Amino acid sequence: DASGPPSGAPGGARGAARPCAAGMTKARMERFKLRRMKANARERNRMHGLNAALDNLRKVVPCYSKTQKLSKIETLRLAKNYIWALSEILRSGKSPDLVSFVQTLCKGLSQPTTNLVAGCLHSHLFHAKAPPGFGAA
Numbered sequence: 001d002a003s004g005p006p007s008g009a010p011g012g013a014r015g016a017a018r019p020c021a022a023g024m025t026k027a028r029m030e031r032f033k034l035r036r037m038k039a040n041a042r043e044r045n046r047m048h049g050l051n052a053a054l055d056n057l058r059k060v061v062p063c064y065s066k067t068q069k070l071s072k073i074e075t076l077r078l079a080k081n082y083i084w085a086l087s088e089i090l091r092s093g094k095s096p097d098l099v100s101f102v103q104t105l106c107k108g109l110s111q112p113t114t115n116l117v118a119g120c121l122h123s124h125l126f127h128a129k130a131p132p133g134f135g136a137a
Helices: 026-060 072-092 098-106 111-126
Strands: none
Touching: 026 072, 072 098, 072 111, 098 111
């Protein structure tokens, strides 16, 4: 095939994202490696920042648990539901009943996260400490 070397050959399908060393000078190859190292470091820092922000968000949504960490997507879904629930409380001026509040918080969440939220809210009410936004009945 005239389109390129076979997949097992250097520069083939496995190394397609890497520059062909045969066509690069040593200095150019070093510049390329340096650019990749810098790009990788930027991406690592970006991900560390994102993970730190998600950790902070996990601490302010209902049901923070040091032992069962919510996934990134579950954290965002729960935060969205919590913001919506609080805005509905402000709009209506009424505290919801426990079942409605849990249903609102758990909309679109996985079953394990739903169980965590329901158990956490039940535990809070059992110990007479209602979570923020929920008026104890």
